[in-house]
Amino acid sequence: xxxxxxxxxxxxxxxxxxxxxxxxxxxxxxxxxxxxxxxxxxxxxxxxxxxxxxxxxxxxxxxxxxxxxxxxxxxxxxxxxxxxxxxxxxxxxxxxxxxxxxxxxxxxxxxxxxxxxxxxxxxxxxxxxxxxxxxxxxxxxxxxxxxxxxxxxxxxxxxxxxxxxxxxxxxxxxxxxxxxxxxxxxxxxxxxxxxxxxxxxxxxxxxxxxxxxxxxxxxxxxxxxxxxxxxxxxxxxxxxxxxxxxxxxxxxxxxxxxxxxxxxxxxxxxxxxxxxxxxxxxxxxxxxxxxxxxxxxxxxxxxxxxxxxxxxxxxxxxxxxxxxxxxxxxxxxxxxxxxxxxxxxxxx
Amino acid sequence: xxxxxxxxxxxxxxxxxxxxxxxxxxxxxxxxxxxxxxxxxxxxxxxxxxxxxxxxxxxxxxxxxxxxxxxxxxxxxxxxxxxxxxxxxxxxxxxxxxxxxxxxxxxxxxxxxxxxxxxxxxxxxxxxxxxxxxxxxxxxxxxxxxxxxxxxxxxxxxxxxxxxxxxxxxxxxxxxxxxxxxxxxxxxxxxxxxxxxxxxxxxxxxxxxxxxxxxxxxxxxxxxxxxxxxxxxxxxxxxxxxxxxxxxxxxxxxxxxxxxxxxxxxxxxxxxxxxxxxxxxxxxxxxxxxxxxxxxxxxxxxxxxxxxxxxxxxxxxxxx
Numbered sequence: 001x002x003x004x005x006x007x008x009x010x011x012x013x014x015x016x017x018x019x020x021x022x023x024x025x026x027x028x029x030x031x032x033x034x035x036x037x038x039x040x041x042x043x044x045x046x047x048x049x050x051x052x053x054x055x056x057x058x059x060x061x062x063x064x065x066x067x068x069x070x071x072x073x074x075x076x077x078x079x080x081x082x083x084x085x086x087x088x089x090x091x092x093x094x095x096x097x098x099x100x101x102x103x104x105x106x107x108x109x110x111x112x113x114x115x116x117x118x119x120x121x122x123x124x125x126x127x128x129x130x131x132x133x134x135x136x137x138x139x140x141x142x143x144x145x146x147x148x149x150x151x152x153x154x155x156x157x158x159x160x161x162x163x164x165x166x167x168x169x170x171x172x173x174x175x176x177x178x179x180x181x182x183x184x185x186x187x188x189x190x191x192x193x194x195x196x197x198x199x200x201x202x203x204x205x206x207x208x209x210x211x212x213x214x215x216x217x218x219x220x221x222x223x224x225x226x227x228x229x230x231x232x233x234x235x236x237x238x239x240x241x242x243x244x245x246x247x248x249x250x251x252x253x254x255x256x257x258x259x260x261x262x263x264x265x266x267x268x269x270x271x272x273x274x275x276x277x278x279x280x281x282x283x284x285x286x287x288x289x290x291x292x293x294x295x296x297x298x299x300x301x302x303x304x305x306x307x308x309x310x311x312x313x314x315x316x317x318x319x320x321x322x323x324x325x326x327x328x329x330x331x332x333x334x335x336x337x338x339x340x341x342x343x344x345x346x347x348x
Numbered sequence: 349x350x351x352x353x354x355x356x357x358x359x360x361x362x363x364x365x366x367x368x369x370x371x372x373x374x375x376x377x378x379x380x381x382x383x384x385x386x387x388x389x390x391x392x393x394x395x396x397x398x399x400x401x402x403x404x405x406x407x408x409x410x411x412x413x414x415x416x417x418x419x420x421x422x423x424x425x426x427x428x429x430x431x432x433x434x435x436x437x438x439x440x441x442x443x444x445x446x447x448x449x450x451x452x453x454x455x456x457x458x459x460x461x462x463x464x465x466x467x468x469x470x471x472x473x474x475x476x477x478x479x480x481x482x483x484x485x486x487x488x489x490x491x492x493x494x495x496x497x498x499x500x501x502x503x504x505x506x507x508x509x510x511x512x513x514x515x516x517x518x519x520x521x522x523x524x525x526x527x528x529x530x531x532x533x534x535x536x537x538x539x540x541x542x543x544x545x546x547x548x549x550x551x552x553x554x555x556x557x558x559x560x561x562x563x564x565x566x567x568x569x570x571x572x573x574x575x576x577x578x579x580x581x582x583x584x585x586x587x588x589x590x591x592x593x594x595x596x597x598x599x600x601x602x603x604x605x606x607x608x609x610x611x612x613x614x615x616x617x618x619x620x621x622x623x624x625x626x627x628x629x630x631x632x633x634x635x636x637x638x639x640x641x642x643x644x645x646x647x648x649x650x651x652x653x654x655x656x657x658x659x660x661x662x663x664x665x666x667x668x
Contacts, residue, residue, distance in 0.1 A: 089560065089562035
């Protein structure tokens with residue numbers, strides 16, 4: 001009697017799953033573990049959330065892995081092990097457990113929250129982790145020091161030069177006396193940059209106000225509050241939460257005549273006035289090179305220094321600049337490269 | 349077609365057992381509020397996150413063992429508020445749960461110091477301590493099993509005490525309980541406090557298990573716990589309290605095994621909530637459908653017999 005119940009339940013569960021396995025099944029890689037000539041390395045790539053910068057990084061990593069794979073005669077199998085956590089920590093933890101169970105050779109988490117979860121998942125098994133786009137690896141507790149990470153974790157950092165952004169801000173409008181700071185308190189990547197920003201503004205004696213939000217809705221409310229405060233300019237560091245909400249809030253700022261300066265070029269793509277920061281394609285390529293170094297040349301993550309990109313590329317959104325009536329020609333002298341773009345959702 | 353051994357490695361079995369036991373505590377909480385008290389308690393999502401947040405913050409200040417009772421107290425408070433709304437302010441049970449759940453979102457963010465994520469990787473947790481003392485690969489399973497076993501035994505004992513029996517009676521027939529001069533408001537309050545303290549305890553264990561806490565960690569907890577509860581009750585059926593409690597724990601572990609197998613079969617993580625919903629629907633509907641099937645079968649047999657008798661009667665008359 002009981003066996004019937006158990007069997008019925010298990011059969012239903014198995015059928016339910018089998019029917020759904022069809023909708024999610026990825027093609028079983030027929031390459032096999034070791035072809036006659038080629039070694040196959042299993043590379044897990046974990047994306048935090050869909051946004052233009054992080055997607056750029058992912059594509060750059062995959063392109064560089066393919067290129068290096070062809071050069072060295074090995075295969076980097078990342079197609080089966082690429083996941084997107086959709087900013088949900090439960091999903092990210094499940095992804096981490098699955099990658100560990102799949103026994104991948106290296107994990108590439110993109111963005112700070114993903115890196116922290118991978119750090120936790122590899123605590124016992126010490127799978128090498130090469131993070132990408134973590135603004136403050138020491139502050140997030142991922143590495144002991146930038147030169148000698150000390151454990152199985154290393155990677156590339158997109159640490160922000162906050163002073164440079166503010167110099168752009170004041171060059172465009174020297175009369176600014178009230179700055180708004182928009183970010184997510186829960187994002188480790190924003191903490192140091194905001195502290196730097198406050199120190200800079202305090203030294204200059206300029207008033208500022210902070211508004212924070214943890215999801216799209218709250219960021220939207222924070223944006224409304226900043227507009228109501230009538231700030232002269234708004235600063236956002238390389239914050240993933242605000243980035244996800246940028247397409248929803250940029251029109252509020254443009255209509256109020258407030259320029260939005262941010263720490264990544266994807267913000268400018270999605271409607272901010274100016275995005276200043278690293279070249280994310282270069283960041284992704286550098287990350288892939290580190291992965292190749294660790295897998296093929298046997299480098300030890302504990303002694304591989306964390307790489308920081310210091311390119312100062314200012315990306316200006318021409319449509320927004322026109323709507324705001326802002327002149328940005330002086331930026332060209334202040335940074336290594338000035339890029340002009342129109343509003344779009346993703347980089348081509 | 350991968351062989352069964354690759355689908356089900358030891359490490360998957362181990363992590364399914366670990367998470368299964370942690371979620372078993374939430375299933376036990378729903379066992380008290382749903383099966384015994386017959387209340388649809390929707391504070392589970394918020395209370396789980398509350399336990400996670402309180403556990404993470406107390407662990408971060410250096411007291412991993414104190415985090416467990418701290419989380420339980422926080423959960424009991426949340427349960428008390430829900431019960432107060434239901435019994436003293438006349439709010440419908442479902443609405444009371446929803447109200448507290450919504451309020452708990454802000455309270456959880458406040459507990460986490462207005463951040464949506466707390467990372468406690470560099471702090472001492474009970475699992476780190478167990479790793480030093482027990483070592484090996486199974487230390488996490490042992491810790492969780494100890495906690496769950498203690499909770500199960502205490503719960504089994506409590507539900508057989510006088511107060512526990514009153515709580516069970518309140519779920520069956522609240523008017524009869526009132527007539528026996530026991531205050532159902534009191535029994536409901538105690539029941540909900542205990543249930544939500546168990547949920548918060550599960551949240552605290554999870555915070556120390558995955559070394560982080562996130563504001564959205566509780567979303568969808570009710571469905572998962574309900575699925576585990578129903579699976580457990582279907583397998584074990586009716587019986588003594590201790591037997592039903594063990595059944596709930598087994599159901600939770602079984603549910604996590606099913607989830608682990610689903611992930612191995614490349615079902616995307618987003619589809620798992622749909623699978624849970626289907627399992628719960630099927631499991632709850634099965635006994636009802638079974639009794640309906642019996643009814644229809646009996647009816648069909650009777651109809652056939654009646655037709656036969658009619659025919660015989662006609663032939664009898666015709667024959668004469």
